[in-house]
Structure formats: structure tokens, C-alpha cells
Amino acid sequence: MNAKMIGSTLTSFVGEVSEASKQDIQDCLLYAQLYADRGRTSGPWTWLSNYQYALFSLGFSLKAYIVEQPLLISDAHQVRDYKVQVAGMGSSERLANLLGVLFDSLHLERDALSYLNEPPIASHATHYQCAPCERTQQGELVVFVCALQLSCTPHDKNPALTFVRLNSKGGSFQFDAAVYAAMKNEVQDVIRDFTNTMIQNVEL
Structure with missing residues (x-):
């Protein structure tokens, strides 16, 4: 399966998503990354809040959200079954299945094992993010932003x-291309110098 690492976010597409729509969403995710990177981070989820704020400004609307359910890990294998x-x-079921595939590529089990075997002296956390995308049967473009924190x-x-x-946070966002169209040129101006260095193709 083909995927892309856009900044620190692993993303892939399912369904009939046109190349033009893929490019628009990719540009938006990179813009959100740059916006969040430049913001202040005063808490463990502040970066995600800034990232989501940028998406809202580009024509994304929240349709569902992840309910926080922290999992206490005593065995690294537990992360395999994390839902x-x-x-x-x-x-949708397609997005849920794709999310599982992306999880497997994030080395969660390896990092959990490292924490269990060699715990740091002070509190420490590792953050991951993935954003599977699809065009639904109703024709809507949906991006599921899932941020994970292993602490x-x-x-x-x-x-x-x-x-x-x-633990995880995030949600399902619907993309409105008509709203984004008014800001498309501005977004492309912002990300132009970063597309070659912050977007990488990944084979899952």
C-alpha cells in the first residue's frame, strides 16, 4: 500500500479520491503541520489543537471525535489490539481498517517495549499521528486525524x-473543497518551500 509521510503525519487514501483532491488534502495537511510547528506548545496535546485549528480554517469541519481511553501497558503486545x-x-469501516494498517507502521510496539525495558528517569512521551482519507459513498471527502501519545x-x-x-485524540473531518478554494493560493505560497523536504513516499 502506498502512503505518504507529510511532516510527522502518515497518510493514505481509500476509495475513489481524484488526484486533484489528494493534492488539495496533502497541501492542507502540510500547511497544518507548519502552522502547528510554529505555535506554542504548553501541554501534551497543544500541538494537535493547533493542527486541528489550521484544518478548520481551511474548510474542514469536525464530524466525529475520538473518545480518550488511556491504555495502561504492562506488555508491549497490548498495543496491537489498541482500538x-x-x-x-x-x-467508516474502510477508514478503521486503514487506520489499523497505519498503526502497524508507527513502531508503537517497539517503542512501548523500549519504555518497559529501559524506562527514562524523568517523564517522557513519544507522539505519532496518522490521517487516513477516503471519499465516502455519499461523495464526501473525509480525513480521520488520529494522534497517539505513548508516555x-x-x-x-x-x-x-x-x-x-x-492514549489517542483527534477526529473525523469532512473537507469542503469549495471553502478551501478561496485560500488555495495562499496555502500554496506558504508550503512551496517545504514540499520537497517534508513529504516522503512510504510503502506500507
């Missing part, structure tokens, strides 16, 4: 005891 729970409309936190009273957790 995100979604509230609202806008997700390792030492116990307050017993530093030898650490807690490894996996």
Missing part, C-alpha cells in the same frame, strides 16, 4: 516503578 473509540458521525511516567514515591500508557 480508538469514536463518537459522532463520519467514520512513560515514574511513580511519585517509587521512581523504580513506571507507568506506560497509550
Whole structure:
């Protein structure tokens, strides 16, 4: 399966998505990456909030959101069965299946094992993000932004005891090409110097 790493976001498409629509969504995701990178990060999910804010400004609307369900990990194999729970409309079985494929490419199990075997002295977290996209049977373009955080936190009273957790946030966004059209030239001006260095083809 072909995919792309757009900044720090792994994305791929399912369904009949035209090349023009793929390019528009790719441009939007890169713009959101640049916007979030330049913003202030005062908390573990601030970067994601900035990223989503940029998407809203480009004609994306939230149709469903991920319900936070932190998973306490005692065995690295647990990440294989991690599922995100979604509230609202806008997700599909195809996107869920593609999300699972993208998860497998993020090395979550390897990183969880590293935290369990060699926990850092201070609290530490690793962040991942994927954004599978599809054109639904109703003709809507949907991007499912899923941010993952794998964290390792030492116990307050017993530093030898650490807690490894996996959590997710994000949601399903519908893309409105007509709204984006008014900002397309501005977006392309912003991302022009970054497309060659921040977009890579990936084979899953």
C-alpha cells in the first residue's frame, strides 16, 4: 500500500479520491503541520489543537471525535489490539481498517517495549499521528486525524516503578473543497518551500 509521510503525519487514501483532491488534502495537511510547528506548545496535546485549528480554517469541519481511553501497558503486545473509540458521525469501516494498517507502521510496539525495558528517569512521551482519507459513498471527502501519545511516567514515591500508557485524540473531518478554494493560493505560497523536504513516499 502506498502512503505518504507529510511532516510527522502518515497518510493514505481509500476509495475513489481524484488526484486533484489528494493534492488539495496533502497541501492542507502540510500547511497544518507548519502552522502547528510554529505555535506554542504548553501541554501534551497543544500541538494537535493547533493542527486541528489550521484544518478548520481551511474548510474542514469536525464530524466525529475520538473518545480518550488511556491504555495502561504492562506488555508491549497490548498495543496491537489498541482500538480508538469514536463518537459522532463520519467514520467508516474502510477508514478503521486503514487506520489499523497505519498503526502497524508507527513502531508503537517497539517503542512501548523500549519504555518497559529501559524506562527514562524523568517523564517522557513519544507522539505519532496518522490521517487516513477516503471519499465516502455519499461523495464526501473525509480525513480521520488520529494522534497517539505513548508516555512513560515514574511513580511519585517509587521512581523504580513506571507507568506506560497509550492514549489517542483527534477526529473525523469532512473537507469542503469549495471553502478551501478561496485560500488555495495562499496555502500554496506558504508550503512551496517545504514540499520537497517534508513529504516522503512510504510503502506500507
